[in-house]
Amino acid sequence: MSTPANSASRALRIVRTAAELSTAIVQALEGLAPGNSPAALGLVPTMGALHSGHESLVSTAREQNDVLVVSIFVNELQFNDRADFERYPRTLDADIEILARAGADIVFAPEVSTVYPDGRPLVKLDSGALGEKFEGASRPGHFDGMLAVVAKLLHFCMPPASLGVPVAYRAYFGQKDAQQLVLINRMVADLNYPVEIRSVPIIRSAEGLALSSRNQFLTKEQAKAALVIHRALNLVKGRADRHEPLYLEDAAGLFEMEPLVELDYFELVDPRTLQELAFNCQDTPFTGEGLLLVAAKVGKVRLIDNMSLGY
Amino acid sequence: MSTPANSASRALRIVRTAAELSTAIVQALEGLAPGNSPAALGLVPTMGALHSGHESLVSTAREQNDVLVVSIFVNELQFNDRADFERYPRTLDADIEILARAGADIVFAPEVSTVYPDGRPLVKLDSGALGEKFEGASRPGHFDGMLAVVAKLLHFCMPPASLGVPVAYRAYFGQKDAQQLVLINRMVADLNYPVEIRSVPIIRSAEGLALSSRNQFLTKEQAKAALVIHRALNLVKGRADRHEPLYLEDAAGLFEMEPLVELDYFELVDPRTLQELAFNCQDTPFTGEGLLLVAAKVGKVRLIDNMSLGY
Known part of the structure; x- marks a missing residue:
């Protein structure tokens, strides 16, 4: 890819629906300088409440792609504990400020009705034995719910099928959630998703605590x-x-x-x-x-x- | 879409690997007359042993798309009975003849090692309660295995992400396998696959027996x-x-x-x-x-x- 445009000149677009997202992605890709081939689109899926760990993900994805989409969606399906879901911090305004500074092009912050229009999915992802051990043992259903939303987000944010300048597509996940990363890589391989998964190292406090x-x-x-x-x-x-x-x-x-x-x-x-x-x-x-x-x-x-x- | 080119002038390409398939799809799309916008790519997934029922699927997809891909893969995962899998008819040469006559552009006939390079998928599709009733009741695991391969084929044959002339993407399934069709529609909705599922009516013998x-x-x-x-x-x-x-x-x-x-x-x-x-x-x-x-x-x-x- 070419050198990204100066992030100061970018206007962050905040979109809520799948249709707005598609339009924004196509416009952002079309707005690239000609000769930008192959173009690259990066997706950073998050649940918001962004901290320096996310900033590192976003800044890596910013450097490596022409168009950067960050999704913010607190996915109820991956919380096995309803109270944990409810107290999960929701800080959309602060998140958007961070993402504007970090040079994201598009923030996709869908409503529940966009992600799960028919309620809980009837066809589910099954993380199998890989999803039952370690974190899965104490959080039953967590990884199936996580895969359900990642499977959707990878499609929501996929650059459009068309004919012309190829667009590389990457999605970014932190190494901190190691089991999640293994499962996402496995899902992408097992379902042959046309996306490259890239991972970013753990960010720690000066004392060594992994950011979360x-x-x-x-x-x-x-x-x-x-x-x-x-x-x-x-x-x-x-x-x-x-x-x-x-x-x-x-x-x-x-x-x-x-x-x-x-x-x-x-x-x-x-x-x-x-x-x-x-x-x-x-x-x-x-x-x-x-x-x-x-x-x-x-x-x-x-x-x-x-x-x-x-x- | 524009009028399809005369089928007599088409050369059927038979591809075995994902890389060959991608190249063939891009070349077929690039070979379309300019101004063919939006272009359309149709996929007809089959397990081979083609009969008039498939011919109807193929001919409908041929009429509705600029580029037509037919996949032939006998998917072991959807056979709950090993003997049934083994005696399933494999008639690749005859199938290819039928598809050449029907004007397909590309036959994707992958080896097992292309579809399942790591053996059985670790991340699986779970058809849930919808997949347990009716046919699922007498064929445990059938629909999960069917979804596993359809989820892959929809990605294998997806027109490439790029920027330029939009490409519509459709996949065709027969109405005879009604529960399969419901589940595929459900999977496409639940995972937000960027594909349109189209269905084609049952073909019957003159006496009324549904072709199979x-x-x-x-x-x-x-x-x-x-x-x-x-x-x-x-x-x-x-x-x-x-x-x-x-x-x-x-x-x-x-x-x-x-x-x-x-x-x-x-x-x-x-x-x-x-x-x-x-x-x-x-x-x-x-x-x-x-x-x-x-x-x-x-x-x-x-x-x-x-x-x-x-x-």
Whole structure:
């Protein structure tokens, strides 16, 4: 792609319906300088409540694409807990300000009636065994609901079928939701969606806490205690980098010293299949590729994090 | 769309891989006369073993589109019975001859490794309650497997995302597989696929037997006995047309007089939701819209048929 136009010159368009979105996408693509071939359209799906983690997604997508669409939709289907859905922060005005500054072209903020005009879908996505483990174990139905809306958004925002200048299509997801990313990649492969999924690294606070819209529900004391997650990941990562045996149980041990933090799981898995790696924690140094997954509860707030190991 | 080019002048391209298919679709679209706007691409998904029923689908799609793709793939996932999958007729050479005569532009006949490169999909389509009744009741998993391949084919054959002359995209399915058609329409709506589903009426033999690739497994005597299906549908349809009460049990009664034919179900349903219509068979004339669904076994061969009632 060519160099993106100066973001200051872009006008952010906010659209609510599928028809407005299509028109806005076509106009934005047509407005590109001629010779912009192949053009590229990037989509960043979000549930709003944007923080620096999202800004990193948006800024990466901004750099890599000519036209940038950010969707904001709090998807009830992926909340297994109604109260969690209701208290999920809705900050549309602040989100739009952030996205205008970040140079997005189009914000797609649909109503529920646009996304689910007939109520809950009758034909559903089934994330199968991949969606039942780890986060799926404590959030039944979460990943099926997430896939339901991503499957729709990928179609809503797809550049139009036509004949002329090709348009590359990419969608961006954060690596923080590692299981979500694996499932989306799997869905795109299993349904042959014509889109390229790109992922963006986790953004952390200076102290190491992975950014999440849930962090705002932590007290200062809880936020400090939650740093054990990063310490545990780093402990194992350091051993992997030094080609030492990993001794995952030492990481779990760190959590026992933090009474405010209740560990749910700390696992080493295959980064593509989420299969637990039957890793011998005795005297064998780690080789190959792995992904450390961790989830812990701090008060009522569930936090997840992960780190790649690999050579 | 413009008048299709003379079918005699078309060269049928047979492609096996996704890359070959994309190239063939782009070349066929680019080969259209200029000013052909909007262009239209039609897809007819089949499992081969083409008969006059398919020819009608293909010929309708040929008339309505500039570029016509027919896919041929015997999808193991939709066979709940391995033996049924194995004996399903594979007649690729004869199919290609029929499609060349019918003026198709592209035959997409992928290998299993193109459609399912990683084996069975991990993220699946779930047809839910709609897929469990009627045909789903006797063929567990059938509709999920059917949706899995249709979801892929709709993406494989989608005209490319680009900027220029718009391309309309349609996929064609026969009304004979009524439950399949309802589920595909539902999937397209629930996942917001950018495709228009068009359906084509049932084709029958002169005697009234709905054409099916399974009919070739019937003896002459069985084929004659199977005509009771059409007689039963016509009996009820006639009453509906004359605004009489339907008395569905009379239709079921006809089957009792045919010892070679074992009725599975004969139901009146809502044509969009397949909800059984709580129809009062006493003295109330039928009003509204309905779909009669029937399935019966003749020897080892399961036959389905249907007929619309409505005003």
